[in-house]
Amino acid sequence: MADSVEQSGPPRWDLLDDKLLRACRVWDLRARRYRHPENGTEGEFYYIDSRDWVIVVARTPSGELILVRQFRWGSDELSWEFPGGIIDAGEDPVEAGLRELREETGYVAQSGRLIGHCKPNPAILNNHCHIVFADNVELAESGTEWDEHEEMEIRVIPEAQVVQWAREFKIGHALALTGLFYYQLAVR
Helix, strand or coil, X not given: CHHHHHHCCCCCCEEEEEEEEEECCCEEEEEEEEECCCCCCEEEEEEEEECCEEEEEEECCCCEEEEEEXXXXXXXXXXXXXXXXXXXXXXXXXHHHHHHHHHHHCEECCCCEEEEEXXXXXXXXXXXXXXXXXXXXXXXXXXXXXXXXXXXXXXXEEHHHHHHHHHCCCCCCHHHHHHHHHHXXXXX
């Protein structure tokens, strides 16, 4: 059934050119020129070339979830979300998630597992976001290792309250909501 749905959609445009417009610290702004394969219409479209991301839904032995709140420059406000970040080149998404969890919150897990992934915004981004679940996390003695511009509030919150915060739009970060969705599908 899925194959027939895929085959009946609009045609894939032909890529004519792909050029770098601006290299930035964590992503590149690029432009692609495409041509419609049937009517010949052409256009230049901009996208952000980024490495993949990971977020971690981390649960304590008592069943609470770890959230962080940090300032986000794009929305110009504080944002509640699950810990996460950019996956380093060649790094496994689960290993990256456990690393980000430790660095951002000071919590560690013996293991984690991939519970989902998504394309954050395929209209303007070319990357994936991987969602990792880490169970029975515990606070390590080593503390956090924030990046230069990171500063976070770390909270251990009952699962029901996290779900309520999502309903009340206290959690508005789309990837945090996606992580909660996958957690509810795969873990609960």
